[in-house]
Amino acid sequence: MASESLEQTLGGADEMLPFAATLQLVVGQASEKGRKLQNEDAIGIRIPSGIPLISKGVVSVISDGVSTAEGGAHASAISVSNFLADYYSTPETWSVQTSSSKVLTALNRWLYGLGQDYRDARRGFVCTFSALVFKSCSVHMLHVGDSRIYRFRHGELLQLSHDHSSHINSSNQYLTRALGMDVKLDVDYKTLSVEVDDLYLLTTDGVHDVLTEFEIHRKLTALCQQHPKLTDNLCEKFCQMLNKKAFDLGSKDNLSSQLLSVSQLPKQAIDDVYHSLSRQPFPPPLSVGMKLDGYQVTHILHQSQRSQVYRVENDEGKTFCMKTPSVNYIDDAAYIERFMLESWVGQRINSTHVVKVVEQHKIKSALYYVTEFLSGISLGEWLTQHKKAPVEEVLLLLKQIELGIRAFHRRETLHQDVKPDNIFITRDGVVKIIDFGSCYIKGVAEISSP
Structure with missing residues (x-):
């Protein structure tokens, strides 16, 4: 987990932004190889301090390396680590959409180029990519592939992302969009308002292909009822429990999940x-x-x-x-x-x-x-x-x-x-x-x- 302290450490007077950096989240994540020989999933959360927290926000990323692509594991690891690094290196004046799209475009071309070294395209560097960027009072969603993003608000579970996959039959499907699959990248992007106590859950298909939405809803409801005040530790334990539940139900894939809870938003009185x-x-x-x-x-x-x-x-x-x-x-x-x-x-x-x-x-x-x-x-x-x-x-x-x-x-x-x-x-x-x-x-x- 790539994470930094939420404590604000503002620089000199010339570097200050005249806004409050009071966005606070509690987060947890877990990733297991499950029944596979290696873990081809990658996850990461970065919570910066000071100016980047205001100008760039908090980022959560989850990626699933495509099993049929020999470079899938490398692709997912590259996409998560590089996005978390490069997004925060873009100019502070850029919007979330501009910053993220430029980083993802460069990442996609790099992965696609690496894949061209293989004669067989199936051995390329291909992975899914789903990310949330929490900035001020909004969350920005970036999504390509079949990993999923859910929002749990006021007791209701809503799938925010759309699976980019096509079903051949009841047991077989293939991705229609992914990082590294094509030189041209089409990423779903949307901006949503955020409320205090919102929960955001990101999962790879090893989890949500086995657990129904009803089961996920039941687990999140129980978590909120038992623990009105969430902590990082509770969020991590929930992700571990969710992964284990999918494993126990027979999941044959890698298991990864992330849970983020909004505990405070940067709203202040004018005084x-x-x-x-x-x-x-x-x-x-x-x-x-x-x-x-x-x-x-x-x-x-x-x-x-x-x-x-x-x-x-x-x-x-x-x-x-x-x-x-x-x-x-x-x-x-x-x-x-x-x-x-x-x-x-x-x-x-x-x-x-x-x-x-x-x-x-x-x-x-x-x-x-x-x-x-x-x-x-x-x-x-x-x-x-x-x-x-x-x-x-x-x-x-x-x-x-x-x-x-x-x-x-x-x-x-x-x-x-x-x-x-x-x-x-x-x-x-x-x-x-x-x-x-x-x-x-x-x-x-x-x-x-x-």
Whole structure:
């Protein structure tokens, strides 16, 4: 079982997301070879801490290596271990669907490629794959093959997944979809709302081909009645009991099951959110010569009702821009959340044509962020000065703007406020997109916030 602590260990202020990481699950799993010579199933659960718990969530994966494929056992092991590793390596700004689909597409092509080394396709690397990703107040289901995912809620059992198999007769069937079977992968994906005390059960066919839904429902009902408050240990024992029951009933396949219970969801009252967001104080309006965390103000570049921008120098004499929030919004939780997201987004967009947010390696005493200093003019000013600019010059600027926008889109982020005043042209002719205040981030939009 791949698992990490649920305890939250947030990084420095620049890394923080302005959301609560209070998603909590109790989990258990078990896998046995049963009557087979080897266990071709693979299972894994990963519960990260800190920022990944908020931005990526909790992942549970179950896979069954196809018995007729000689590489089935390797395929299932590869699919589980690699998905649990690679999913968390995708950008934090990506949605669950984008992150998981890109990882699964790469996994499928890899397994399919490995299978091509065999002259007989039946000896390829083929396996089923079923996964749940719990993020904020939703669960995302990914499924291909005939492993199953059930939800037990308010005493009712519901099969969420659909078996991708075709029955030849009462005793024989074959998979119609699986990882590594074809170069093109078709995965079932759906998003469902989550409730506290929901139970999610994942099984391979060695279990559910023998145990009826009635029997599974009866076992889950008894578990909840006997233990209103589940623990990891109880969930693991339940999975072991379920596997043993299938074995006793004559299952001839490997036996694997996972049980996950939702014990807490990240919902907070607006007062709790404000308290969390206001841990860092607003800096006062700064004047030339004043210092904040080693940055000395040399010029006031912009002041408005919503924010201030200063030209500053650090102790080494390097020049930067500092943006601070307006004290007019000191009690506005939505404004503070948006301001914090500006620097968070800026640190994750890496492009020559997007202004760089400077990472801070020390704790900040107030709420602000620092960017590279740009010397030049805005596109609005440039247009005023160049009313009849050559087409070639205009096309060169447009190409750079396009590259900057593409950098946002690669992170599933929309700038949403691209206008001449937010496009800067340096003295070297390099175009930079500035201002992250209106950005829409797909991965963040999946996180519930009051």
